[in-house]
Amino acid sequence: MERYNARDIETKWQNLWKEGGFYRSSPDPARRKFYCLEMFPYPSGNLHMGHVRNYAIGDVVARFHRMNGYNVLHPMGFDAFGLPAENAAIKRGVHPAEWTMRNISLMKADLEMLGISYDWDREVATCLPDYYKWTQWLFLLMYKRGLAYKKKAAVNWCPECNTVLADEQAETGKCWRCGTPVTRKDLDQWFFRITDYADRLLDDLRLLTGWPERVKTMQENWIGRSEGLLIEFPVDGLDERIVVFTTRADTIFGVTFVVLAPEHPLLEKVTAGTGRETAVRDFVSRIARSPAADRASEGASREGLFTGRYAVNPLSGERVPVWVADYVLMEYGTGAVMGVPAHDDRDLDFARKNGLPVRVVIQDESGNPTDEGLADAYVGPGTMVNSGMFDGLESEEGKRRVAAYVEEKGIGRRHVTYRLRDWLISRQRYWGAPIPMVYCDKCGVVPVPEEHLPVTLPKDVDFVGAEMSPLVSCPEFVNTTCPCCGEPARRETDTMDTFMCSSWYYFRYTSPRETRLPFDPEAARYWLPVDQYIGGIEHAVMHLLYSRFFTKVLYDAGLVDFVEPFTNLLTQGMVLKDGAAMSKSRGNIVEPRELIERYGADTARLFILFAAPPEKELEWSDRGVEGSSRFLNRVWRLVLGIAGDTAVDRQRAQMKPVRSAADVGAGGAALRRLTHATIKKVTHDIRGRFNFNTALSALMEMVNGIYRYMQECPRGSRDQVALAEAADSLVLMLAPFAPHIAEELWHRLDHAESVHLQPWPVHDEEVAKSQRITVVVQVNGRVRDRLEVDPDSSAEELQRAALESRRVGRFLEGRRIKKVVTVPGKLVSIVTE
Numbered sequence: 001m002e003r004y005n006a007r008d009i010e011t012k013w014q015n016l017w018k019e020g021g022f023y024r025s026s027p028d029p030a031r032r033k034f035y036c037l038e039m040f041p042y043p044s045g046n047l048h049m050g051h052v053r054n055y056a057i058g059d060v061v062a063r064f065h066r067m068n069g070y071n072v073l074h075p076m077g078f079d080a081f082g083l084p085a086e087n088a089a090i091k092r093g094v095h096p097a098e099w100t101m102r103n104i105s106l107m108k109a110d111l112e113m114l115g116i117s118y119d120w121d122r123e124v125a126t127c128l129p130d131y132y133k134w135t136q137w138l139f140l141l142m143y144k145r146g147l148a149y150k151k152k153a154a155v156n157w158c159p160e161c162n163t164v165l166a167d168e169q170a171e172t173g174k175c176w177r178c179g180t181p182v183t184r185k186d187l188d189q190w191f192f193r194i195t196d197y198a199d200r201l202l203d204d205l206r207l208l209t210g211w212p213e214r215v216k217t218m219q220e221n222w223i224g225r226s227e228g229l230l231i232e233f234p235v236d237g238l239d240e241r242i243v244v245f246t247t248r249a250d251t252i253f254g255v256t257f258v259v260l261a262p263e264h265p266l267l268e269k270v271t272a273g274t275g276r277e278t279a280v281r282d283f284v285s286r287i288a289r290s291p292a293a294d295r296a297s298e299g300a301s302r303e304g305l306f307t308g309r310y311a312v313n314p315l316s317g318e319r320v321p322v323w324v325a326d327y328v329l330m331e332y333g334t335g336a337v338m339g340v341p342a343h344d345d346r347d348l349d350f351a352r353k354n355g356l357p358v359r360v361v362i363q364d365e366s367g368n369p370t371d372e373g374l375a376d377a378y379v380g381p382g383t384m385v386n387s388g389m390f391d392g393l394e395s396e397e398g399k400r401r402v403a404a405y406v407e408e409k410g411i412g413r414r415h416v417t418y419r420l421r422d423w424l425i426s427r428q429r430y431w432g433a434p435i436p437m438v439y440c441d442k443c444g445v446v447p448v449p450e451e452h453l454p455v456t457l458p459k460d461v462d463f464v465g466a467e468m469s470p471l472v473s474c475p476e477f478v479n480t481t482c483p484c485c486g487e488p489a490r491r492e493t494d495t496m497d498t499f500m501c502s503s504w505y506y507f508r509y510t511s512p513r514e515t516r517l518p519f520d521p522e523a524a525r526y527w528l529p530v531d532q533y534i535g536g537i538e539h540a541v542m543h544l545l546y547s548r549f550f551t552k553v554l555y556d557a558g559l560v561d562f563v564e565p566f567t568n569l570l571t572q573g574m575v576l577k578d579g580a581a582m583s584k585s586r587g588n589i590v591e592p593r594e595l596i597e598r599y600g601a602d603t604a605r606l607f608i609l610f611a612a613p614p615e616k617e618l619e620w621s622d623r624g625v626e627g628s629s630r631f632l633n634r635v636w637r638l639v640l641g642i643a644g645d646t647a648v649d650r651q652r653a654q655m656k657p658v659r660s661a662a663d664v665g666a667g668g669a670a671l672r673r674l675t676h677a678t679i680k681k682v683t684h685d686i687r688g689r690f691n692f693n694t695a696l697s698a699l700m701e702m703v704n705g706i707y708r709y710m711q712e713c714p715r716g717s718r719d720q721v722a723l724a725e726a727a728d729s730l731v732l733m734l735a736p737f738a739p740h741i742a743e744e745l746w747h748r749l750d751h752a753e754s755v756h757l758q759p760w761p762v763h764d765e766e767v768a769k770s771q772r773i774t775v776v777v778q779v780n781g782r783v784r785d786r787l788e789v790d791p792d793s794s795a796e797e798l799q800r801a802a803l804e805s806r807r808v809g810r811f812l813e814g815r816r817i818k819k820v821v822t823v824p825g826k827l828v829s830i831v832t833e
Helices: 006-019 049-067 083-092 096-114 129-144 194-207 213-223 249-254 267-271 277-287 292-296 345-354 395-409 498-502 521-527 543-556 592-599 601-610 622-643 646-654 666-689 692-712 720-734 739-748 765-769 795-804 806-810
Strands: 033-038 071-073 148-158 163-165 183-192 226-234 241-246 257-260 304-312 319-325 336-339 412-417 437-440 444-447 479-481 488-491 530-535 566-571 575-577 773-779 782-789 817-823 827-832
Touching: 006 096, 006 592, 006 601, 006 739, 033 049, 033 521, 049 071, 049 096, 049 530, 049 575, 049 592, 049 601, 049 666, 083 096, 096 592, 096 601, 129 148, 129 444, 129 498, 129 543, 163 183, 194 213, 194 543, 213 543, 213 566, 226 249, 226 395, 241 249, 241 257, 241 336, 249 395, 257 304, 267 277, 267 304, 277 304, 277 319, 304 345, 336 345, 395 412, 498 543, 543 566, 592 601, 592 622, 601 622, 601 692, 601 739, 622 692, 622 720, 622 739, 666 692, 666 720, 666 765, 692 720, 720 739, 773 795, 782 795, 782 806, 795 806, 795 817, 795 827
Parallel strands: 033 071, 033 530, 257 319, 530 566, 773 827
Antiparallel strands: 148 163, 148 183, 226 241, 226 304, 226 412, 257 336, 304 319, 437 444, 437 488, 479 488, 773 782, 817 827
């Protein structure tokens, strides 16, 4: 029999698919559309196994829907701007554009080797002017709508990358790219008012029924909506007020100190004349070097210093000391907090460390805690005590009554605050989309007119020794004329955060050659929103949140008619080796190209899809790869054996649809049941659950069943109709997973058209449900019989059938049964004394 040569077969079909434009797509209002999209990669070089998993999952989904009659859009491109390319330019003396385009070529070749069904006519690269022209257009849209603004702000600064980072990119206190500890720096920066959309981003999470709950929870927590009260604490001896925000107005009588953030604008005034000015200034200077995330983390040391000044509790009239402390951040709330140590863990830790008083003002039903018996902060609800006129009120009622009192007296108001901060988009690097703004001494800040876009990056720049963007020292770029008055002006030298580029790329795919707008509204109306989005959970509070924000802005601008970009989201797990994520530094990388050269792309795809459910982590296994290769070789031999049976070929040519077991000979009924039961399961596992591993397991069982049938039935007695149906169905179902071998075998079965243009097989429920399964019967650990039973047989029915078996009966004669263990669908184990 002809040997299975994976690489020859794969190269052959990849070339034919490419020449035939097999996966080109265009709008067709008469057909149901399906937009399948995997997050596009940063072009860092060759693919790694995490890429392979992501794209193999997406390809199964795309091919499955194509075979189910959908008009499928399945595009790919490259998220091509970013720091790594610029750092590579500095290290290797290569221009970022050259480095990036070389890597795009490598990655594209790898993707083509995998046989992914992309419409390459829609390819985009975010670093090309025909793409970033529209990124700049979208910046101007934000500016016109009052959503883009510039201000001086303390920002996260990565000293290694020499650029600022958004809060989401420095959440752990380290740069998300290189891992360097982040510092704080005051710079003029461009921001987007994503906070204007905070409520909509939060409320519309309910629309995302096809998203994992974990991702929605992460976004909900990141947005961090809090309803509470702004209260003014007068500063003793000064005509100033410290405004604090609290969600626990019921605890206000428990305030024993007030804390300011080191960056608080009132701090200088508060400390003036106290004799503690120098000490506070030194403390603030030292704390400024600490990343905000470290200061706010659970294990932080909670350092603080008394300012020498007091504030007055506006409800109790009590004077309380004003401190400055590292754990209070200017970015959150008002940059000042009221210290209630009896009812807040951080405040209690700080109070005990600094000898500050603790006062219980909320107790549970049993009257606990008390001032004397307080071990840990009591943070739950209860009854207000030691709270003057509010004593005896339950927490929720107390919050309402305190808020009403504060508003009546004009010393505060109800307020909603968010953890979410405006999106900082400025980057002090070269390799990004230039911000299309100019600065004119006469006209001020002026947007570049749309007809002058794109503002292109200059190619001849000096990267050596640049602590800020090389654009700053490039006069050909910086010097320009004002679009309003024509006088000399200066260009903005910051570039945009690369997440700006990836926040709208799925729109561009719908019409990548559109020249009037970022995308053709008609094409977008047909294809969008994305039906299935696939990528890593690490993007939950950056890319996914920003993309939702962009879509809502475009909706408000009248450019789209939907408010959420991705209907369904699948977040795939990481690929591990030896228990750790693959990385070059650990030396545990498996190169996809080497794997493909040795085993073939279909084997690589099959293993990555079979080894674990897509949302779970996958542990790499060389044995698993070899097992996948053996399976495909078994399929090859099986189908070629059937194709070589001339009776089957003749029968296939004359075949008509088979609707019941009566249409076939008795010998083929069991095979038909296996075929239809497998179609039912594989269809359900792909469409309903994305359980590709169990779908493949069912196909493996089907292959075993067909082999068993052919071994048990001599060639002359085989039911040719059932066998032809089984072979065709097997190849059709294998096609989304292993497209090359399926295409070859489909043609070997004497079909003229591509397997990928065929309709997905449909099971006959009556045939499928009559499938019988084999259950093993053991007596004292030894197999004594195999029973053919209905798959839904109960444990009691299986036990009765086992005990009635003549073969089993011979081994039970004269013995007392101690116990019977039944595993429905698999095993009956009888233990005797």
